[in-house]
Amino acid sequence: MGLPGIQSSSLDTIGGTPLVRLSRVVPDGAADVLVKVEGGNPTGSYKDRMALAMIEGAERRGALRPGQRVVEFTGGSTGSSLAFVCAVKEYPLSIVTSDAFAPEKLRTMRAFGADVTVVPSDGGQITPDLFVRMREEVDRVIEREGAFWTDQFHNVDALTGYAVLGREILQQAGGDGVAVDVFCAGVGTAGMFAGVSAALRESGGPVRAVALEPTSSPMLTAGKAGPHRVEGIATGIVPPLLTPGSYDEGRAIDEAEARRLALPLARQEGIFTGTSGALNVAGALHLAREIGAGHIVVTVAPDTGLKYLTGDLFID
Structure with missing residues (x-):
């Protein structure tokens, strides 16, 4: 860039x-x-592009305030990328993930300072109900912390980054x-x-x-x-x-x-x-x-x- x-x-x-x-x-x-x-890319993934686009898009619209907590549920690469971007931009970050995903990714998120919640999987498999349970945990973080949810599945700012x-x-x-x-x-x-x-x-x-x-x-x-x-x-x-x-x-x-x-x-x-x-x-x-x-x-x-x-x- x-x-x-x-x-x-x-x-x-x-x-x-x-x-x-x-x-x-x-x-x-x-x-x-x-x-x-x-x-x-800095965290070894193309998700760095998306994470930066989502955070900067929210900043431009005023949807993300300085110092506000950010939250997302993710298999790991998005979480690692958000942790990197939020660390540089000084936003606290909560990530909801699972033991179905590579432990290297979870360690990367923590290394950048994210608060990581791990939702148990069904024998290490990625299943549709796993994402439902992860999303429920995100809702709890939003209610408890007033966090900004990047909502990667619906966020059109991602298209700009990619x-x-x-x-x-x-x-x-x-x-x-x-x-x-x-x-x-x-x-x-x-x-x-x-x-x-x-x-x-x-x-x-x-x-x-x-x-x-x-x-x-x-x-x-x-x-x-x-x-x-x-x-x-x-x-x-x-x-x-x-x-x-x-x-x-x-x-x-x-x-x-x-x-x-x-x-x-x-x-x-x-x-x-x-x-x-x-x-x-x-x-x-x-x-x-x-x-x-x-x-x-x-x-x-x-x-x-x-x-x-x-x-x-x-x-x-």
Whole structure:
């Protein structure tokens, strides 16, 4: 976001991440696959973009007063990003999360000074009722503390933050004379997917937007939710920010296939990302095989694999 050199704030280091062409995991005869590598953001996640946009949007509207407590329920990356932004801007923060999510994320939130409430999961699985129970705890914090709820599932300021990501893709790909044919990514709040898709379509090209989800929780493709272990996506609802015009199709990707891809991505491409990033690339590879050589598929590696080292994702 800022110019090279000394930044006036660590918030100015958000964004400006690389766009990388995969070379070894893409099969012969397939379209090129470009990955926006977001692990270089300050907390190692693209959610830094959303957190800053939501807080600054609330400040501009006067919805967030100086020193007022902020609250959100989150699987971890949004919480880590909000903790970072609120620490810099001096807002107290309450995060409601769960033991279903990576412990590295919970530790990151606490490291930045957030007050963290952990709601027990059903055997470590991400289920629709888990988000209901987390939301109930948020309501208690709002009533008790008079907190400002960022409400990431409905907050349109998120689209502003993620539109910058989309414009970065256009600038980076366009510098090589590349026209994006397909954009695909997993959907959680859908802020990133909708914001990037809209920005890519502003270029005037016929970009096909494909929303991804795990086959075990096919809400978009089959109208039903289910348990899974892909953090950050498939929350059991069709998110409000995913409006009918924001995507062309939904597609379900096997979670086991995505997990098997995480190590090859790291060892063959140097792309070190979590389960949702691996699922995004798995979806991009499916689409690249379908549309064939001479075309471009773009996706996003949302975060760094450093957030998942205590789990089984990177075990042979």
